[in-house]
Amino acid sequence: xxxxxxxxxxxxxxxxxxxxxxxxxxxxxxxxxxxxxxxxxxxxxxxxxxxxxxxxxxxxxxxxxxxxxxxxxxxxxxxxxxxxxxxxxxxxxxxxxxxxxxxxxxxxxxxxxxxxxxxxxxxxxxxxxxxxxxxxxxxxxxxxxxxxxxxxxxxxxxxxxxxxxxxxxxxxxxxxxxxxxxxxxxxxxxxxxxxxxxxxxxxxxxxxxxxxxxxxxxxxxxxxxxxxxxxxxxxxxxxxxxxxxxxxxxxxxxxxxxxxxxxxxxxxxxxxxxxxxxxxxxxxxxxxxxxxxxxxxxxxxxxxxxxxxxxxxxxxxxxxxxxxxxxxxxxxxxxxxxxxxxxxxxxxxxxxxxxxxxxxxxxxxxxxxxxxxxxxxxxxxxxxxxxxxxxxxxxxxxxxxxxxxxxxxxxxxxxxxxxxxxxxxxxxxxxxxxxxxxxxxxxxxxxxxxxxxxxxxxxxxxxxxxxxxxxxxxxxxxxxxxxxxxxxxxxxxxxxxxxxxxxxxxxxxxxxxxxxxxxxxxxxxxxxxxxxxxxxxxxxxxxxxxxxxxxxxxxxxxxxxxxxxxxxxxxxx
Amino acid sequence: xxxxxxxxxxxxxxxxxxxxxxxxxxxxxxxxxxxxxxxxxxxxxxxxxxxxxxxxxxxxxxxxxxxxxxxxxxxxxxxxxxxxxxxxxxxxxxxxxxxxxxxxxxxxxxxxxxxxxxxxxxxxxxxxxxxxxxxxxxxxxxxxxxxxxxxxxxxxxxxxxxxxxxxxxx
Numbered sequence: 001x002x003x004x005x006x007x008x009x010x011x012x013x014x015x016x017x018x019x020x021x022x023x024x025x026x027x028x029x030x031x032x033x034x035x036x037x038x039x040x041x042x043x044x045x046x047x048x049x050x051x052x053x054x055x056x057x058x059x060x061x062x063x064x065x066x067x068x069x070x071x072x073x074x075x076x077x078x079x080x081x082x083x084x085x086x087x088x089x090x091x092x093x094x095x096x097x098x099x100x101x102x103x104x105x106x107x108x109x110x111x112x113x114x115x116x117x118x119x120x121x122x123x124x125x126x127x128x129x130x131x132x133x134x135x136x137x138x139x140x141x142x143x144x145x146x147x148x149x150x151x152x153x154x155x156x157x158x159x160x161x162x163x164x165x166x167x168x169x170x171x172x173x174x175x176x177x178x179x180x181x182x183x184x185x186x187x188x189x190x191x192x193x194x195x196x197x198x199x200x201x202x203x204x205x206x207x208x209x210x211x212x213x214x215x216x217x218x219x220x221x222x223x224x225x226x227x228x229x230x231x232x233x234x235x236x237x238x239x240x241x242x243x244x245x246x247x248x249x250x251x252x253x254x255x256x257x258x259x260x261x262x263x264x265x266x267x268x269x270x271x272x273x274x275x276x277x278x279x280x281x282x283x284x285x286x287x288x289x290x291x292x293x294x295x296x297x298x299x300x301x302x303x304x305x306x307x308x309x310x311x312x313x314x315x316x317x318x319x320x321x322x323x324x325x326x327x328x329x330x331x332x333x334x335x336x337x338x339x340x341x342x343x344x345x346x347x348x349x350x351x352x353x354x355x356x357x358x359x360x361x362x363x364x365x366x367x368x369x370x371x372x373x374x375x376x377x378x379x380x381x382x383x384x385x386x387x388x389x390x391x392x393x394x395x396x397x398x399x400x401x402x403x404x405x406x407x408x409x410x411x412x413x414x415x416x417x418x419x420x421x422x423x424x425x426x427x428x429x430x431x432x433x434x435x436x437x438x439x440x441x442x443x444x445x446x447x448x449x450x451x452x453x454x455x456x457x458x459x460x461x462x463x464x465x466x467x468x469x470x471x472x473x474x475x476x477x478x479x480x481x482x483x484x485x486x487x488x489x490x491x492x493x494x495x496x497x498x499x500x501x502x503x504x505x506x507x508x509x510x511x512x513x514x515x516x517x518x519x520x521x522x523x524x525x526x527x528x529x530x531x532x533x534x535x536x537x538x539x540x541x542x543x544x545x546x547x548x549x550x551x552x553x554x555x556x557x558x559x560x561x562x563x564x565x566x567x568x569x570x571x572x573x
Numbered sequence: 574x575x576x577x578x579x580x581x582x583x584x585x586x587x588x589x590x591x592x593x594x595x596x597x598x599x600x601x602x603x604x605x606x607x608x609x610x611x612x613x614x615x616x617x618x619x620x621x622x623x624x625x626x627x628x629x630x631x632x633x634x635x636x637x638x639x640x641x642x643x644x645x646x647x648x649x650x651x652x653x654x655x656x657x658x659x660x661x662x663x664x665x666x667x668x669x670x671x672x673x674x675x676x677x678x679x680x681x682x683x684x685x686x687x688x689x690x691x692x693x694x695x696x697x698x699x700x701x702x703x704x705x706x707x708x709x710x711x712x713x714x715x716x717x718x719x720x721x722x723x724x725x726x727x728x729x730x731x732x733x734x735x736x737x738x739x740x741x742x743x
Contacts, residue, residue: 122591123598127641130586147641181583181644305635308628 005134006035006165012141013042015173020433022056026073028100031165045462048454050077052426054084058093059430062413067094067148074100075113088155089124090417094148095155103163118159128157134169146177151184152303153216188319195315196298197331201340203272208232212239213277220409222325230332231342235263239416242406252350256284257553258398262353264559274298277321280310290558300324360565369520371471371543375403377524386438388431392424392448394478395549396471400443422451428466429459446472459536460511467530468538473545474498481548498542507538518542576630577649580619588642605723620725649726656726660697660704665715681707
């Protein structure tokens with residue numbers, strides 16, 4: 001069928017079954033926006049900043065399991081997508097970014113709004129294409145979606161010069177992908193599964209260390225099966241949060257820098273550590289050489305390059321996790337039937353640790369509500385409901401991890417690897433677009449909020465209502481905490497104030513509802529109302545600025561050298 | 574330890590850049606690099622010489638393998654592969670010293686490709702070690718300029734399976 005290149009882009013998106021894209025128009029992408037105006041079945045959500053559009057596409061992808069699509073113009077539009085692309089790269093989020101480029105005749109001439117975006121993004125994409133000929137569009141789009149979602153998920157970029165969008169082309173969407181070099185593993189080796197099953201089933205102190213790869217692989221049911229068949233304790237990373245029901249008796253928290261002590265004790269004293277779609281990130285391991293000493297490591301991952309990258313794997317299992325975990329559950333089941341002992345004593349020991357070293361924070365008699373207590377209220381109010389939580393990055397994120405219990409897959413969306421402040425609000429909007437029936441809550445900090453709050457306009461006008469629970473301590477809280485702990489209390493440029501801006505009025509200005517809460521007694525009613533309204537709401541909760549996030553493994557320290565909640569802080573409060 | 578990695582890639586824009594930026598961002602070092610066409614149209618071969626531990630070598634191979642344009646990654650195992658390099662070297666040589674230099678070059682199967690008033694340009698092909706040796710012999714004469722291509726390699730005709738492919742990725 002004859003059409004313009006721009007129409008070919010949209011027909012490709014439609015052929016891929018894309019229902020929503022997030023973007024902002026500009027010069028070099030105008031032909032494609034003109035094609036949208038002529039008609040497409042793909043909903044376009046107009047963001048206020050390309051970074052917002054990118055994070056929305058990420059939120060959409062993370063909530064739905066489908067590929068997120070972001071679209072922007074050349075130059076600054078494209079460079080504003082760099083942060084979401086880097087974020088998607090670190091957190092393995094499937095993302096197709098489409099950028100306009102200056103006309104092919106102008107490429108390389110430093111033309112207006114020209115930027116070599118394929119060059120800029122090369123280290124942070126799985127692959128990218130600069131489309132020189134409109135006849136390439138269909139094949140490139142097909143390949144882009146295929147690469148983004150197969151193997152280890154991640155971002156790809158398609159850069160299309162304006163004249164290529166305008167040129168006429170005979171469009172036919174291909175059935176097959178032409179990528180001779182792209183061969184992600186499709187099968188797991190049965191011998192590897194057998195070895196893994198034997199190691200795990202016969203372990204005295206096994207731990208399943210579950211990362212975000214499990215969610216990407218849609219392998220949560222299989223994970224549950226493995227855990228229940230073998231009665232293995234499950235510890236989910238920040239990225240793996242929601243891959244396993246967190247009220248389940250076999251779930252034992254989250255590992256790493258701000259993980260509870262019982263989880264880190266379990267991870268670091270286990271005899272068989274089963275990493276499932278996890279990558280031994282430094283925030284999980286602490287000092288790598290001191291991490292889980294002596295443990296036999298079984299590492300299941302779709303990405304062979306993660307095997308033995310940081311910690312040597314004794315038993316590597318490379319392949320799709322859904323298949324691997326299903327096979328593992330079967331093998332473990334056989335071994336259990338044959339009498340391999342269930343690690344009940346070990347499960348009891350971790351549970352005892354949990355009783356002995358619970359998450360703690362100061363009493364509730366301070367001047368302001370404690371942020372942890374606010375999280376507990378939110379947890380109580382949302383338990384059992386269809387709620388998706390997104391977060392920014394910092395103390396509030398860690399508190400959300402500790403106190404919000406995620407029950408269903410893809411209901412906790414956060415920036416893990418890159419640690420992108422400002423991720424929360426746009427990611428929540430994207431999640432809402434993917435799952436309109438769910439209530440989407442963004443737990444945000446006041447620092448993060450101000451990095452992307454312009455997207456409240458998008459939420460209000462695109463009818464994508466989100467509830468922002470602002471943990472407002474008036475500080476760049478995590479930096480404040482580090483300056484307090486590691487820089488002798490020299491607070492350097494961390495005070496934002498709780499009152500500027502007036503967050504509630506800002507929410508109103510953006511067409512939402514604003515609430516300011518300064519008393520503990522107001523917290524629950526405000527949250528209850530916000531969750532019921534069905535509108536975009538900002539609940540600005542002024543919390544105790546002195547409250548810090550514990551336990552904590554200082555950067556570079558051994559995981560077992562964690563700092564617990566100081567008794568002094570507890571007594572003071 | 575030094576290793577030679579042979580990578581076949583689709584001949585696409587950026588295929589080489591993707592490999593070299595991956596090396597840069599992951600902190601791997603490249604000793605030498607040679608790129609050229611192969612027997613298959615549209616397929617290029619990139620020969621990389623790296624100096625690293627076995628663990629790093631495996632990481633390098635796996636990371637290269639993940640790149641979309643990469644078709645095949647192999648290590649050329651010493652003794653089971655032939656490796657060659659080309660060197661052009663311009664040496665100071667007054668007419669009275671030329672005969673000796675040319676004789677030395679001939680011993681290395683080198684040849685004179687240009688002669689000037691007080692310099693000679695030699696072309697040498699050989700194993701990188703042979704080129705090193707000739708380079709050392711020329712040093713006392715005064716080396717004006719030297720360029721090398723970086724090594725390329727191919728598995729020996731006699732060997733059935735001369736290259737080691739990584740179990741985890743292939």
